[in-house]
Amino acid sequence: MIHSLLYLDPGSGSYLVQALIGALLGIVMFFKNIKMYLLSLFNRLFKKPKDE
């Protein structure tokens, strides 16, 4: 399989997959943002500031 790649331009084969990843990223980033929000909320509620 790798052998056949020798005849392709280095960039080719990676355009269509970007469209696919682009679509998936919408979902991934949505959940990542929720995770980040929850983490920061958790930190604010349950972790005391160090210098108190």
Add this chain to the structure above:
Amino acid sequence: MNEKPVALPSSFRDPAGYMFRQDQLIYRLITQAGQPAYDGLMKSGLYATLTAKKLLLPHAEMPASFQGTDAYKIILPEQLPFISYPWEWSFSQLQDAALLTLETAKTALDHGMSLKDATPYNIQWLSGSLIFIDTLSFEPYTEGQPWIAYRQFCESFLSPLLLMHYRKHSLHSLQLAWPDGIPLQITRSLLPWKSRFSVLTWMHIHLHGKYAAKTGAAKEKKAVLPLAKFRQLLSSLEMLIRSLKLEEKGTTWGDYYTEAATRNDYLGQKEKIIRDWTEAMTDIKKVVDVGANNGCFSLPLAEKGFFTVAADGDPVAINKLYKNIRTGHLKNMIPLIIDFMHPSPAMGLGNQERTSFLERIGKDNLGLCLAFIHHLCLGKNIPLSRVAELFAASCRQLIIEFVPKADEKAQLILNGKKDIYPDYHQGGFEQAFSEYFIIEKKATVPGSVRVLYQLILK
């Protein structure tokens, strides 16, 4: 200029232009084919933004009288003090170079341009930070066009960084094996299975590798990536790269100086001697420290104003040094992973595209070889005469420390080994080096049996 300038051996890929040397300066010629790219960069405001943020190497346009017949323009970029290659960079430096590439790509999109090249060769070290050097790596962006350099970015930045992150070793030398980036198929097979659980790694490497090998050219041309998704692609790569780290397990030398510092103020005494000796040196252009470790002795020289190449074979020590200076005030030091037994070779087309380490450092140097010679002679069986010959070819002055067999560290190397080094003693050292050098000064480092020499090339 009447004659057509001759391109540098490394500059042949891009029809938009090439680099050439004239009167010790490196210029960039932009061909007629490169006009849209260059004008796009300058007129879109991208050049102004990138140079203001110190992301792109600034340049000056040469007057029309300077131009060759077919050139659109000739520009004189700010000159770089030293060129280095990704196989000489530590983990954090490659990571910073990847982040710089992504930031440049994002900024380009803001100005209606797209970054068409995402290779580590376009990043170099200038005045204490990394900078993007290829003025012609941008092209006008059309809405919906995917990122042309996506695969290149994943193979040349993301692949080595992920492999180092997951395998917990500095695998910088893999880039020497695959100078155009580690193919996705290979990265996929070398990464542990658990890397699929990181959703971004799964997408950018595993999914990408799987589909990149399959899709046909006709479908490829129709692929559309809306601008918002393009930005998200760049952000997700940035998020992934920021999350990577190289677990710094103590290597042989990583903690060498913490330990050495406790030995009778040996380090302080040594530093004082070197400081005194270098005080009077004004004609030195460059210092090359070949066993720099974490920069204990090259840092003070760089602080004094000498341009310093701090080389060491230990990736952990060099990574520490890199992280130490990347945020600091020091603008004239380059830390590089160089195994002095196997310095970087000449690579690429005709062995001329990437020059060897020894060729790049040249001869006009002050060499530093501290607490290192016993590794070369006793550890690697190099005769003293060959070590002397090597230094005579790469420096005009040399500060070198002779570590006799009686030294405890030399004993560690000799321990369990047959002593096949009858010539390795102070007299033998002086004899071997006197072949090429004049012994200017020598001093025993107080609190040790080691002797420092200042040598001048005959």
